[in-house]
Amino acid sequence: MxxxxxxxxxxxxxxxYDVSCSSSxxxxxxxxxxxxxxxxxxxxxxxxxxxxxxxxxxxxxxHCIYDCAFCVSRKSNDVKRAAFTVEEVVDLTMNFYRxxxxxxxxxxxxxxxxxxxTMERMLRIVKKLRQEERxxxxxxxxxxxxxxxxxxxEAGLYVDRxxxxxxxxxxxxxxxxxxxxxxxxxxxxxxxxxxxxxxYKGEKKLIKHTPTFVPxxxxxxxxxxxxxxxxxxxxxxxxxxxxxxKLKRVYYSGYIPINNGNxxxxxxxxxxxxxxxxxxxxxxxxxxxxxFRLNEILNPQHTHLDLDIDPKLxxxxxxxxxxxxxxxxxxxxxxxxxxGIGKQSALKIVQARKFGRLHAYQLQKMxxxxxxxxxxxxxxxxxxxxxxxxMEYVRAAILNEGNRKSRQQDSAGQLALx
Amino acid sequence: xYYLFDGTYLGFLxxxxxxxxxxxxxxxxxxxxxYRIALFAETRTIVTDSRKALRVQNGLQERxxxxxxxxxxxxxxxxxxxxWLASFFILRQTFGGRTDVRQDYGNAHVLYFSQTLKKVSRxxxxxxxxxRFSKSSDGLFFALVEPDFNVLPLISDFFRERYADMxxxxxxxxxxxxxxxxxxxxxxxxxxxxxxxxxxxxxxxxTMDERDELFQHLWKQYxxxxxxxxxxxxxxxxxxxxxxxxxYLVEKK
Numbered sequence: 122m123x124x125x126x127x128x129x130x131x132x133x134x135x136x137x138y139d140v141s142c143s144s145s146x147x148x149x150x151x152x153x154x155x156x157x158x159x160x161x162x163x164x165x166x167x168x169x170x171x172x173x174x175x176x177x178x179x180x181x182x183x184h185c186i187y188d189c190a191f192c193v194s195r196k197s198n199d200v201k202r203a204a205f206t207v208e209e210v211v212d213l214t215m216n217f218y219r220x221x222x223x224x225x226x227x228x229x230x231x232x233x234x235x236x237x238x239t240m241e242r243m244l245r246i247v248k249k250l251r252q253e254e255r256x257x258x259x260x261x262x263x264x265x266x267x268x269x270x271x272x273x274x275e276a277g278l279y280v281d282r283x284x285x286x287x288x289x290x291x292x293x294x295x296x297x298x299x300x301x302x303x304x305x306x307x308x309x310x311x312x313x314x315x316x317x318x319x320x321y322k323g324e325k326k327l328i329k330h331t332p333t334f335v336p337x338x339x340x341x342x343x344x345x346x347x348x349x350x351x352x353x354x355x356x357x358x359x360x361x362x363x364x365x366x367k368l369k370r371v372y373y374s375g376y377i378p379i380n381n382g383n384x385x386x387x388x389x390x391x392x393x394x395x396x397x398x399x400x401x402x403x404x405x406x407x408x409x410x411x412x413f414r415l416n417e418i419l420n421p422q423h424t425h426l427d428l429d430i431d432p433k434l435x436x437x438x439x440x441x442x443x444x445x446x447x448x449x450x451x452x453x454x455x456x457x458x459x460x461g462i463g464k465q466s467a468l469k470i471v472q473a474r475k476f477g478r479l480h481a482y483q484l485q486k487m488x489x490x491x492x493x494x495x496x497x498x499x500x501x502x503x504x505x506x507x508x509x510x511x512m513e514y515v516r517a518a519i520l521n522e523g524n525r526k527s528r529q530q531d532s533a534g535q536l537a538l539x
Numbered sequence: 540x541y542y543l544f545d546g547t548y549l550g551f552l553x554x555x556x557x558x559x560x561x562x563x564x565x566x567x568x569x570x571x572x573x574y575r576i577a578l579f580a581e582t583r584t585i586v587t588d589s590r591k592a593l594r595v596q597n598g599l600q601e602r603x604x605x606x607x608x609x610x611x612x613x614x615x616x617x618x619x620x621x622x623w624l625a626s627f628f629i630l631r632q633t634f635g636g637r638t639d640v641r642q643d644y645g646n647a648h649v650l651y652f653s654q655t656l657k658k659v660s661r662x663x664x665x666x667x668x669x670x671r672f673s674k675s676s677d678g679l680f681f682a683l684v685e686p687d688f689n690v691l692p693l694i695s696d697f698f699r700e701r702y703a704d705m706x707x708x709x710x711x712x713x714x715x716x717x718x719x720x721x722x723x724x725x726x727x728x729x730x731x732x733x734x735x736x737x738x739x740x741x742x743x744x745x746t747m748d749e750r751d752e753l754f755q756h757l758w759k760q761y762x763x764x765x766x767x768x769x770x771x772x773x774x775x776x777x778x779x780x781x782x783x784x785x786x787y788l789v790e791k792k
Contacts, residue, residue: 126756126757126760129757129760133760136765137765137766151700151701154703154704155702157701159667159697163668164668164779165669166668166788166790167775168767169766170766170771170772170776171770171773171774171779173779177761216754217757217758219702220671220672220674220754220789222671222789255704375770377767392769393769469653473643476645476646477645486650
C-alpha cells in the first residue's frame with residue numbers, strides 16, 4: 122500500500138500535462154452545503170512555470186491499457202503506478218477546498234480494464250462529493266473515450282465542465298503515435314454532450330427546475346509540435362471544433378519530450394515550442410473575441426504564424442490599406458484591430474472621446490502599447506503624412522524598439538548585482 | 540484647504556457634504572492622524588455626521604445608481620490620498636449638475652479614479668485566491684492577511700456564501716481587524732492583546748486540528764508535483780504571485 126503522499130506525487134505528476142485549469146463559466150450556487158462556482162474563475166496560486174493552479178488536478182490512476190507514444194502514462198513506459206481510492210480523492214478535495222487552496226477538482230484517469238469501468242469509478246467520486254459532502258464547488262471531468270452514453274450523461278448532471286482531448290491536431294498525426302486511437306471517439310462524445318447541453322437549455326426555458334447539465338461547457342486539448350502539422354492546419358481544426366461543438370476553450374499544449382522511445386517524436390532535451398504555443402493562443406483570442414476570421418490570419422498562402430511578432434501586428438503589416446484608423450471617429454470594431462490596443466482600452470477610448478477629441482498624451486496614459494499602436498492610428502494631434510510609411514520600415518522599427526527594451530532590462534538586471 | 544476627518548467612509552462623505560455647504564471646493568481630504576502641521580496650510584476638522592453622510596450617499600444613488608455609488612466606496616478603500624482627491628473632483632462634477640464625467644478618461648482625475656478601482660478590484664480578487672485557512676482544534680478555520688488595500692469589506696459576501704457550513708475568521712494583520720463568521724452572520728472583530736489571551740481566536744493560535752499539518756504538507760507536495768520543470772518561467776511566476784504575498788501562502792512559505 123502506497124502512502125497518500127506518494128500517490129499524490131505520482132498522480133499529480135501524471136496529470137500535469139493536461140494544461141486546462143480554468144474554473145470559470147459555471148454558475149453553481151451553494152444550496153445548503155459548502156462551495157459555489159465563481160463565474161470568472163479563481164487562480165489560487167501559480168507554479169514556477171507561471172501556470173495557474175486553480176483545481177486539484179489528478180488522475181484516479183495512471184494504470185493504462187493504451188500505449189500512446191506521447192503520453193507519460195502509456196503502458197510500455199517504466200513509471201511507478203498508483204491508484205487513489207474513492208474516499209482518498211474525496212477527502213483530499215474537501216480538505217483542500219475548505220482551506221481555500223483550490224476552486225475544485227479536475228478528475229482524469231488512465232484507462233484500466235475498459236472505458237466504462239473507469240468512468241464508473243470516476244463517477245462514484247463526483248456523486249459522493251455532491252451528495253454526501255454537499256459540495257457545490259467546481260468539478261472538471263475528463264470523459265473517457267469510448268464510454269457509454271448513459272455514463273456520459275449521468276456525469277454531466279454532476280459536473281461543471283467536461284472535456285476530452287484530441288491529443289494530436291490531425292487524424293494522420295494521431296495514427297503515427299497512437300494507432301489505437303482515432304478522432305471519431307473524441308468527436309462523438311463532444312457532439313453528444315453538446316446536444317444534451319442544448320436540450321437541457323431548451324427545457325430550462327419552459328421548466329424552471331430543470332437540472333443543470335455541464336454548465337461550464339466543454340473543452341479540448343491538442344499537443345503542438347509533436348507531429349508536423351502547420352499552424353494553419355491546427356487552427357482550422359480548432360475553428361471547426363469551436364463551431365461544431367460550441368467549445369468554451371481549445372487548449373494548445375507545446376509538446377514536452379518525455380522519452381526517447383519513439384523516433385517520430387522530439388527527443389528529450391529539445392525545448393518545448395513555447396513561443397509558438399503563445400502565438401496560437403493569440404490567434405485563438407483574435408478569432409473568438411476580436412472579430413477576425415481565420416483566413417485573415419492564416420490561409421494556404423500563409424500557413425505559419427510569425428514567431429517574432431504577434432498575429433494581430435502581422436495581419437496589420439500585411440494590410441496597410443486598413444490604416445491609419447482615426448481613433449476619434451472609427452467604430453469599436455476597427456479600433457480593436459489596431460496592434461497594441463486591446464478591447465478594454467478600445468472601450469475606454471470610445472467612451473472618453475465623447476468628452477472631446479483625444480490627443481496622443483491622453484492615449485499614452487490609457488494603458489495601450491502606444492509605441493506599437495502609433496504607426497497604425499490617427500489622433501487629434503497626429504501630424505498629417507502623405508501616403509503610408511513602408512510596412513517593412515514599421516516592422517523593423519517595432520522589432521528594434523522591442524530589442525532595445527529587453528537589452529535595457531538585461532543590463533539593469535546585471536547592474537543590480539553590484 | 541485640508542479637510543481633516545476620522546478616516547471612516549462616513550467621515551469622508553461628511554467632508555463632501557461640508558465642502559458643498561461651505562462652498563469650499565479647493566479641498567484636500569486627509570485623515571486626521573496623517574496630517575503633519577504645515578506652514579500656511581489652512582485646515583478644517585470635519586466631525587463625522589452620519590446624517591450628512593447619508594444625504595450624500597442618497598444623492599449619489601439618485602445620480603449615478605447603486606453600482607456607481609459603490610465605486611466611490613471602493614476607491615475610498617484604496618486608502619490612497621490621490622484617489623480620494625480624484626473622487627472629490629468627480630463628486631463635485633456629479634453634484635454640480637454637469638454631465639456625467641465618469642467616462643472622461645482623457646481627464647487625469649477620472650483616469651486615476653478608474654485605475655484605482657481596477658487596483659482595488661485586483662487586490663480583492665487576490666484575497667479570494669490567496670487566503671489560506673488553517674483549522675484549529677475547535678473547528679475554526681482562520682487566516683491571516685495583509686492586503687495592499689482595505690479590501691476585507693469587499694470579500695465578506697464571497698466567503699460567507701462559499702464557506703457557509705463552517706466557522707471562519709479572516710484577520711487583517713496590517714489594519715488590526717478581522718471578519719468572523721459564526722455560521723449565521725459575519726461580524727467585524729478587533730483583538731486587543733488582552734482579548735487574544737481570553738478567546739480562542741488566533742494571533743498565535745491555540746492548538747491546531749490534528750490533521751491540519753498533514754494537509755498543508757500534502758498541498759506543498761501537490762504544488763511541487765504539478766510544476767513542469769521544462770517550462771520554468773520565474774518572471775511570469777513572480778508577476779502572478781508577487782513576493783509580498785508569500786508570507787501567508789502555505790505553498791510558498
